Amino acid sequence: MATLQYREMRGNDVAYWGAVFACGLVALAGLGVALYMRMHGHHVTGMNNQIVWGMPHVFAVFLIVAASGALNVASIASVFGKAPYKPLARLSGLLAIALLIGGLWALVLDLGRPGHLLAAVLYPNFRSIFAWNIYLYSGFLMIVGVYLWVMMERRLAHHVSTVGTVAFLWRLALTTGTGSIFGFLAARSAYDSAVLAPLFILMSFAFGLAIFMLVLMAAFAVEGRVIGARLMGRLRALLAVFVAAVLYFVLVYHLTNLYIVGRRGIEAFVLMHGGIYTWLFWGGQIGIGGVLPLVLLLRRVPAERYARSLALASGGVVLGGFAQIYVLIVGGQSYPLQMFPGMIVRSSFFDGVVHPYVPRWPETVLAVSALAVSALIVLLAVRLLPFLPETLKDEAITPAGEAHEAPASLAVHP
Amino acid sequence: MSDKQKGDTKDEDLWADGESGHAPDAMRRRILAMAGSAIALTLVPGVTLFARDLQGKRTTKGADKGPVRYGLLIDARHCQTDCDACVHACQTYNGLSGKDGPDHAQWIRKVTITDPKTRFTRSFPVMCQHCADAACVAVCPTGASFKRPDGIVLVDKHRCIGCRYCLMACPYKARSFVGHTLTDQKPWAPRGKGTAEGCTMCVERVMKGRVPACVEACQKTGHKAMVFGNLHDPKSAIAQKLADVATTTIRADLGMGPSVHYRGI
Numbered sequence: 001m002a003t004l005q006y007r008e009m010r011g012n013d014v015a016y017w018g019a020v021f022a023c024g025l026v027a028l029a030g031l032g033v034a035l036y037m038r039m040h041g042h043h044v045t046g047m048n049n050q051i052v053w054g055m056p057h058v059f060a061v062f063l064i065v066a067a068s069g070a071l072n073v074a075s076i077a078s079v080f081g082k083a084p085y086k087p088l089a090r091l092s093g094l095l096a097i098a099l100l101i102g103g104l105w106a107l108v109l110d111l112g113r114p115g116h117l118l119a120a121v122l123y124p125n126f127r128s129i130f131a132w133n134i135y136l137y138s139g140f141l142m143i144v145g146v147y148l149w150v151m152m153e154r155r156l157a158h159h160v161s162t163v164g165t166v167a168f169l170w171r172l173a174l175t176t177g178t179g180s181i182f183g184f185l186a187a188r189s190a191y192d193s194a195v196l197a198p199l200f201i202l203m204s205f206a207f208g209l210a211i212f213m214l215v216l217m218a219a220f221a222v223e224g225r226v227i228g229a230r231l232m233g234r235l236r237a238l239l240a241v242f243v244a245a246v247l248y249f250v251l252v253y254h255l256t257n258l259y260i261v262g263r264r265g266i267e268a269f270v271l272m273h274g275g276i277y278t279w280l281f282w283g284g285q286i287g288i289g290g291v292l293p294l295v296l297l298l299r300r301v302p303a304e305r306y307a308r309s310l311a312l313a314s315g316g317v318v319l320g321g322f323a324q325i326y327v328l329i330v331g332g333q334s335y336p337l338q339m340f341p342g343m344i345v346r347s348s349f350f351d352g353v354v355h356p357y358v359p360r361w362p363e364t365v366l367a368v369s370a371l372a373v374s375a376l377i378v379l380l381a382v383r384l385l386p387f388l389p390e391t392l393k394d395e396a397i398t399p400a401g402e403a404h405e406a407p408a409s410l411a412v413h414p
Numbered sequence: 415m416s417d418k419q420k421g422d423t424k425d426e427d428l429w430a431d432g433e434s435g436h437a438p439d440a441m442r443r444r445i446l447a448m449a450g451s452a453i454a455l456t457l458v459p460g461v462t463l464f465a466r467d468l469q470g471k472r473t474t475k476g477a478d479k480g481p482v483r484y485g486l487l488i489d490a491r492h493c494q495t496d497c498d499a500c501v502h503a504c505q506t507y508n509g510l511s512g513k514d515g516p517d518h519a520q521w522i523r524k525v526t527i528t529d530p531k532t533r534f535t536r537s538f539p540v541m542c543q544h545c546a547d548a549a550c551v552a553v554c555p556t557g558a559s560f561k562r563p564d565g566i567v568l569v570d571k572h573r574c575i576g577c578r579y580c581l582m583a584c585p586y587k588a589r590s591f592v593g594h595t596l597t598d599q600k601p602w603a604p605r606g607k608g609t610a611e612g613c614t615m616c617v618e619r620v621m622k623g624r625v626p627a628c629v630e631a632c633q634k635t636g637h638k639a640m641v642f643g644n645l646h647d648p649k650s651a652i653a654q655k656l657a658d659v660a661t662t663t664i665r666a667d668l669g670m671g672p673s674v675h676y677r678g679i
Binding site: 038040041042043045047048049050051052053111112113114116117119120122123124125127128129130131133134181184185186187188333337339340342343344345346347348349350351355 | 501514515516517518519520523524525526527528529530540549551552553554555556557558572573574575576577578579581582583584585586587590591592593594595606607608609610664665668679
């Protein structure tokens with residue numbers, strides 16, 4: 001195996017700066033909308049006292065979960081010693097940082113008092129998983145920053161394994177913390193489950209790898225760089241395992257709820273008569289996000305179609321992931337609180353009724369701007385620093401002595 | 415030459431000797447030091463004020479052992495379905511809009527429950543239950559949701575960042591988020607756009623020896639459906655009543671220890 005070479009992305013200047021400009025504009029729009037929400041109050045959004053968390057939280061949680069998962073590729077290389085993943089490690093770390101910052105962007109700008117955020121640092125209440133998460137998120141950014149540094153500074157290369165292990169353990173804690181935001185909520189039927197923490201970890205594996213693949217393939221396609229078919233084959237199998245694991249945990253979560261008599265109401269709501277949530281669950285989460293990717297990834301296809309199937313499957317996992325988090329966060333709030341189980345409840349405060357949620361433009365712009373922020377960070381970083389390997393041809397990244405049963409390298413086309 | 419003059423000369427020399435390689439570094443260090451000092455001077459007073467505030471009596475733990483714990487007993491048998499005097503009194507006293515939209519705050523509301531099998535129906539007020547181990551207090555990342563030693567759960571508007579995690583966590587839907595610009599606030603019930611809020615048990619009235627506005631309004635109607643008092647004082651009317659008759663709390667299974675008790679539900 002030759003020494004790995006990394007190179008900044010060059011690409012088409014007009015297209016590149018156009019993309020940077022567009023992302024910057026959307027990010028600015030998010031900032032403007034946050035200011036608008038702060039000035040007029042959150043009543044300008046579709047969120048209210050019934051649906052407390054909406055679109056910004058769906059996007060934020062998706063990005064935060066995906067961020068920890070995006071780091072997995074680097075962990076596979078430096079913690080589990082799989083050499084073929086090593087060339088991907090830098091991009092993996094960069095995406096982890098970019099996605100987390102994007103997620104936090106939506107989360108923080110949606111706060112009622114974003115200017116008071118310092119209070120969370122000065123007066124942390126360590127009984128709150130939210131307070132823990134503030135440290136988990138900021139710690140993650142620092143650790144992955146150091147991880148990237150030791151990966152990119154050859155004189156520090158001997159620290160990669162140690163820092164990588166710390167980052168891997170930290171990311172497990174981070175996703176556990178994110179899942180526990182919901183898992184610790186005893187009041188609501190859809191949450192209050194220890195399964196949510198491991199489910200979130202598996203979701204992060206799948207969402208993170210899917211986004212990683214989309215970004216990698218897009219960057220390589222633009223640059224005309226090559227990804228080896230053998231590596232593609234490995235990544236296809238890896239994504240299939242992650243998607244299957246998510247489906248397994250989703251099954252366990254729903255079976256547990258169905259077994260608990262008091263939870264059958266929320267199950268019937270999500271699985272059968274929850275309207276948009278039922279559609280999103282079966283069509284989005286299970287269909288597009290689970291079954292479709294599995295079919296695409298497990299079906300035997302010629303090596304030259306690996307890229308296509310992987311790109312489609314990754315797209316499905318991302319869309320299904322958004323659906324899954326929407327069902328969990330918004331659907332979970334839409335179903336009424338069970339204050340008096342078994343009773344018909346009504347009040348002026350919408351007790352006992354399913355709460356509708358129609359996202360309005362301010363929170364939708366804010367949510368989408370989180371994606372723009374992540375994209376902007378990636379775009380600028382790959383141009384400034386050598387994150388992307390020159391090539392991912394199999395013969396360039398596979399250690400000498402490993403079997404070469406896979407077909408020759410293939411160029412990725414958009 | 416005075417120190418100041420020496421310093422001035424040195425500065426000039428630094429600029430003049432810009433090509434030596436050392437001068438710009440020294441200049442950069444000075445600028446960084448000045449910037450650092452400016453940041454420190456800006457932050458220190460605020461941080462000190464915050465830190466002093468930490469000395470205040472507040473807790474996030476489920477303390478239920480003090481000599482005073484204020485609570486309510488609501489007798490749903492006496493609460494009339496068509497009466498909402500308690501709700502109006504709360505709105506008027508605390509300066510709430512009284513609007514029923516999903517984005518308007520409701521600190522207290524009348525809830526009607528019906529058993530679908532027997533048609534048994536009751537109507538009664540629900541507000542913050544001022545739990546001993548309150549979920550809103552536990553989940554609040556900044557400690558803005560806090561519990562006073564007398565059991566009253568409040569929100570510190572200066573600390574609240576508006577994350578709404580307390581609204582997610584409360585099993586009673588007792589918290590509201592202020593999503594509108596506020597007008598006509600009452601000095602005794604400060605509110606804040608972008609912050610969470612809920613029933614304060616009319617803490618300033620209680621401190622003056624009065625009962626909460628809702629309880630007073632209920633007493634005026636003659637329905638006698640609400641009793642307020644110190645749960646930990648065996649001589650208080652509420653403690654004696656609780657010792658005498660069977661009562662319950664809403665979602666007692668969650669073990670949060672509400673200080674609002676109900677009879678007849």
